[in-house]
Amino acid sequence: MRYTRFKNFLVLLPFIIIFAAVLLIPFIMMAISSFFQDNTSSFSFYNFHLIFTQKFYYIAITNSINLSLFSSIIGSFLGLFVTYAITKLAHQTQNRLLLILNATSNFAGVPLAFAFIILLGNSGFITLMLKYVHIQFNLYTWMGLILVYVYFQLPLAIMLFYPVFNGIDQRWKEAAYLLGASNRRYWLKIVIPYLLPSFFGTLTILFANAMGAYATAYALTGGSFNLMSTRIGALTSGDINVMPNLGSAMALILALTMIIALFINQIILKKLRRDIG
Amino acid sequence: MSEGRKWPFYLIVILLALYLIIPLFVTLIYSLATSWSTTILPSGLTLKWYASMFEDxxxxxxxxxxxxxxxxxxxxxxxxxxxxxxxxxxxxxxxxxxxxxxxxxxxxxxxxxxxxxxxxxxxxxxxxxxxxxxxxxxxxxxxxxxxxxxxxxxxVNMIPMIEAAELLGSNQLKIFFSIIIPNIKKxxxxxxxxxxxxxxxxxxxxxxxxxxxxxxxxxxxxxxxxxxxxxxxxxxxxxxxxxxxxxxxxxxxxxxxxxxxx
Structure with missing residues (x-):
C-alpha cells in the first residue's frame, strides 16, 4: 500500500517540479527581490520608496489605473447595451454576430496595434480623412490608447454578458406585469438587480485584463507612453538600464492592484446580496 | 414586439460590427494595395505582398x-x-x-x-x-x-474503468495508452x-x-x-x-x- 502511494506521488512529481520552477519559485523570488535595491544586498524599501516618490514611476501606475478603469467602464457599459440589442435580434443573426465576436476577441496584441496604426496612425486612412476636415488625431495619446483598449475589451464584455442576458426569464416580466408593475418598475426592481453582480464581475475582469496588457501597448507606443506593464518590461528585460529588482517591485504592485480590484468586487457582491436578501 | 421598434437594436449592432470590422477590413485592403500612403484610396490592387511574405x-x-x-x-x-x-x-x-x-x-x-x-x-x-x-x-x-x-x-466516467483495469492487473503504462488516451482523445x-x-x-x-x-x-x-x-x-x-x-x-x-x- 505504501509502495503504490509512493508510485502515485512519483507520477505527480513532474507537475510539482514544473509548477514550482516556473510559477511558485519565480513569484517568491520576485517578491523577495523587490525588497532589495539593485546592485546591493541589503534589505530595504528603497524600490517602493522610489516608485511612489519619483514622478516617472508613479505616473506609470496612475496612467495604467486610469487607462484600465476608463477602458473597462466604457467596455462594460457599451457591452451591456450592445448585448441587450443583440439578444433582441433573430437567432440566426445572433449566431453570426457571436462568430464575428469570437474572431475579433482573438484579435489583440501586436496585430491589433498594427491594424490601428494603418487606420489611425500618422498617415493612417482615417487620420488622412480627418485632415481633409481639419481635425487632428494622434493615436499615440490617451484617447488613441482608450480606443484600442476598448476594441479588445468590448468583445470580452459581450461574451461575458451574453449568457447573463439569456438567463432573463420571459416569465419574470409577465409575473411583474400581472402584479401591476410598470415597465420602468420591472427594470428597476428586477432586471437591474439581476444584472448588477455580473456587471461588477465583468468590470473587474476587464480591469485586470487591461492592467496586465503588455503586447498591445508595447507594439503601439514602443514604450513611449508610460504604463506599468511596459515599464516592468523595460526594467526587467531591456538592453540598457536594466533594474530587475525595481521591475519586480513594480510587478508586485501590479499584482496588488489586481488583488485589490478583486477584493473590492467581493465587497460589492456581498453588499448587493445583502440588499437583495 | 413589432418590427418597427427593432430598428434601434439593429442600429446599435451595426455600429458595433463596423467598429469591430473596420480595422480588419482596412488591414485586408492594405495587404492588397500596390501603394497606399498619401491618398484616401489605394492606387491599385496586387497579391505581391503575399507572394513576398511566402518568399521571405x-x-x-x-x-x-x-x-x-x-x-x-x-x-x-x-x-x-x-x-x-x-x-x-x-x-x-x-x-x-x-x-x-x-x-x-x-x-x-x-x-x-x-x-x-x-x-x-x-x-x-x-x-x-x-x-x-x-x-x-x-x-x-x-x-x-x-x-x-x-x-x-x-x-466518460473514466475512474471506475481505470480501477477495474488495475484490479485485473494492468500496469500503469498500459492503462494510460490503451484506456485513458483513446477515451479522452476527442x-x-x-x-x-x-x-x-x-x-x-x-x-x-x-x-x-x-x-x-x-x-x-x-x-x-x-x-x-x-x-x-x-x-x-x-x-x-x-x-x-x-x-x-x-x-x-x-x-x-x-x-x-x-x-x-x-
Missing part, C-alpha cells in the same frame, strides 16, 4: 520556430497533465480542491508578471532561455488543458486547439524572455511592422485566417459534442 525565408523560419515551440510545449503539457489529473482525482480526492485552484491560478496571472519573475530567478543562471519560454507556455495553457482533461474524464481536442490558438498569439512572454533570439511569428510581425506596412498586413491577414479556422474548428467540435449528448 525569415517568415518561413519564424513559422517553423513557432510551430515547433508550441507543439513541443503542448506535448509536454499533455504528457504531464493527463496522469496528474487522473492520479489526483483517483488517489488524492481530498487535494482536488487545492489542486484545482492551483491549476486555475494562471488565468488571473498576467504574462508580464510571470515573465519578470522568470527573468528575476533564472537570468543569472546558465539555463537556455528557450526552456524558460517552454515552461511559461506550459503555465499559460495549463488551466485550459486541465478543464478539457477533467471534463472528458468525467463525461475531449481534449477542443482544449488543445484553444491552447494552440492562445500560444500562436503569444507575444509578451516570448518577447521578454527570449526576444529576437528566437523569432516567433509574433516577434517577426513586430519587427516587420517597422519596415513594411504592406507585408505586415499580409502577415496579419494570414494570421487571422489561421485563427478563424481554429475557432471555426473549435465551434464545430463543441457543437458536435453537444448534439451527441442530447
Amino acid at each position: 525565408p525569415t517568415f518561413i523560419n519564424a513559422l517553423i520556430r513557432t510551430l515547433l515551440l508550441i507543439l513541443v510545449s503542448m506535448a509536454v503539457v499533455l504528457i504531464v497533465m493527463i496522469p496528474t489529473v487522473v492520479i489526483v482525482s483517483m488517489h488524492f480526492p481530498r487535494l482536488e480542491k487545492l489542486f484545482q485552484s492551483i491549476v486555475l491560478l494562471p488565468y488571473a496571472m498576467p504574462g508580464i508578471i510571470l515573465a519578470s519573475g522568470l527573468l528575476q530567478t533564472y537570468s543569472s543562471l546558465e539555463i537556455p532561455k528557450l526552456i524558460l519560454v517552454g515552461g511559461a507556455y506550459f503555465i499559460v495553457v495549463m488551466p485550459y488543458m486541465y478543464q478539457g482533461i477533467r471534463n472528458s474524464l468525467q463525461s 475531449g481534449i481536442l477542443v482544449s488543445s486547439l484553444l491552447s494552440f490558438s492562445i500560444l500562436f498569439g503569444e507575444f509578451t512572454l516570448t518577447n521578454l524572455v527570449v526576444g529576437g533570439n528566437y523569432e516567433t511569428i509574433q516577434i517577426y510581425l513586430f519587427r516587420v511592422m517597422q519596415v513594411s506596412g504592406h507585408i505586415s498586413s499580409a502577415v496579419v491577414i494570414a494570421y487571422l485566417f489561421v485563427l478563424s479556422l481554429l475557432s471555426l474548428l473549435i465551434i464545430l467540435f463543441t457543437n458536435g459534442k453537444k448534439k451527441k449528448q442530447v
